[in-house]
Amino acid sequence: MPTPRTHGERVAAARLRLQQEFQMWLSTGGSTGPHLIPVAFVGDNDAIVTATGENSRTVRNLLEAGRARVAVGTTSDVVMVDTALDGLVPVPEVASDVADRFAAVSHDPRQMPGYVYIRLLPRRIQVWNGFHEFPHRTVMLKGEWLSDPVD
Structure with a gap:
């Protein structure tokens, strides 16, 4: 069996993945049940930013529950992030650098009527x-990086 990475190595791996990757699974849930979609994302300081249709089930679930789970990576090498909804950002109000970076890895919501950006704040990260x-x-x-391992 392989040797587990140290806590510091896992923190570094999570930070790197969230900075360099651009595809994730976004899971939300509400009164209509769980919902899972593949989406692009970019980091914005401590937030994870993605975009989808403003009338989508994802947005409805986020407004109802205020939280989501994100998975970046594969089932055998994953960064799992429990998030809190920081807000829905209308397309004209998103920072231009965030919009440009998002457009570089996915569709451009500035060119797609009916879209909204979603800001998610990591609350718990597992690696x-x-x-x-x-x-x-x-x-x-x-929402705080741990200096020592837990669980």
């Missing part, structure tokens, strides 16, 4: 690349 890393997989709690 693992196999069963050997299940212990101590939590690297962020309550």
Whole structure:
């Protein structure tokens, strides 16, 4: 069995993935049940930013529940992020650098009527690349990076 990465290595892996990757699975839930979609994303300081139709089930679930779960990576090497909705940002109000970076990795909501940007704030982050890393997989709690492993 492989040797688990240290806590510091896992924190670094999570930060790197959230800075360099641009595709994620976004899971929301509400009174109509769970909903999972693949979407592009970009980082904006501590927030994860994506975009979708303003009348979509994803937006309705986010408004109802105020939270989502994000997965970046594969099932054997994943960064799992529990998030809180920071807000829906109308297309004309999004920062131009965020809009430009998003358009570089996906469609451009500025050219698509009926879209809205979504800002999600990480509250808990877990990192693992196999069963050997299940212990101590939590690297962020309550929106704060942990200096020592937990769980």
